[in-house]
Amino acid sequence: MYDEFIYFRKNNDSIHFELxxxxxxxxxxxxxDKxxxxxxxxxINNTPWQQDDIKVxxxxxxxxxxxxxxxxxxxSYTYSGITMQALPFTSVLKEIKSMVETVSKEAFTTVLLNLYRDGNDSNGWHSDNEKELGKNPMIASVSFGAxxxxxxxxxxxxxLKKSIMLQHGSLLIMKGATQEKWKHQIPKxxxxxxxxxxxTFRTIK
Structure with missing residues (x-):
C-alpha cells in the first residue's frame, strides 16, 4: 500500500512533500481549467505522436x-534504449515552458511528451537519471487530460512509498537527490x- 500520510507543507498553491x-x-x-x-x-491534435519499440x-x-x-x-534524448531527436519547440510548448520556468527558476532545453491513450497505457518503474541530464537533475512534469x-x-x-493524483493542469517538480534515491511510475x-x-521538461547538459 502507498502511504498517504507522509507529512507535507502547503504554501499558497503548492504542496511540498516531506520525503x-x-x-x-x-x-x-x-x-x-480553461x-x-x-x-x-x-x-493532442497537432503533435506528431510516435510509438517506439523498447527492449526489456x-x-x-x-x-x-x-x-x-x-x-x-x-x-537528443536516450532512455530505455531509445534515442529521440528533438523537434523545434512550437509556440504552444514555448508558452508552457515559460510558465514552468517562471515557477521552477530552471532553464529547460527539452520536453518529452507522453500520450496515455487509456488505462492500458503506462510508464513502468524508472528514474530520470540518464547521464546527459547530469547529477541531481530537476524534472518538471505538467499534466493535461484525465x-x-x-x-x-x-x-x-x-x-517507503508515496502516491499523488496528477490532475488536469497540474505541475510536479522533482529535484535534488530524487532521481538518485527514488523511482516513479504511472501504472496501468x-x-x-x-x-x-x-x-516532462528536462535540461540536457
Missing part, C-alpha cells in the same frame, strides 16, 4: 504510450479513463 532523500513539490492548480483545456486540444530483458515490445520530443537544436496516479518508491527503503488501471498528456 527522505527527495525534493518533490506539487502545484495542483498550476494552469486554469487554459489547460486549450493546451490539451492543441497538443531481451524481448522487444511496443512502448505502452505515444511520445514526441521537442527541444533546442541538436539536442487524472492518473503517480507512484514513488524509495530505492533502498522498500517500505482497469478503470475507464480518458486520454492524458504529460509534458
Amino acid at each position: 527522505p532523500d527527495a525534493s518533490v513539490v506539487y502545484y495542483p492548480n498550476f494552469i486554469s 487554459k489547460a483545456n486549450q493546451f490539451y486540444k492543441l497538443l 530483458f531481451g524481448k522487444v515490445y511496443q512502448q505502452p504510450r505515444l511520445t514526441a520530443l521537442y527541444g533546442e537544436k541538436g539536442k 487524472e492518473r496516479i503517480f507512484h514513488l518508491k524509495h530505492k533502498e527503503n522498500k517500505g 488501471t482497469k478503470k475507464t479513463v480518458n486520454p492524458r498528456i504529460n509534458l
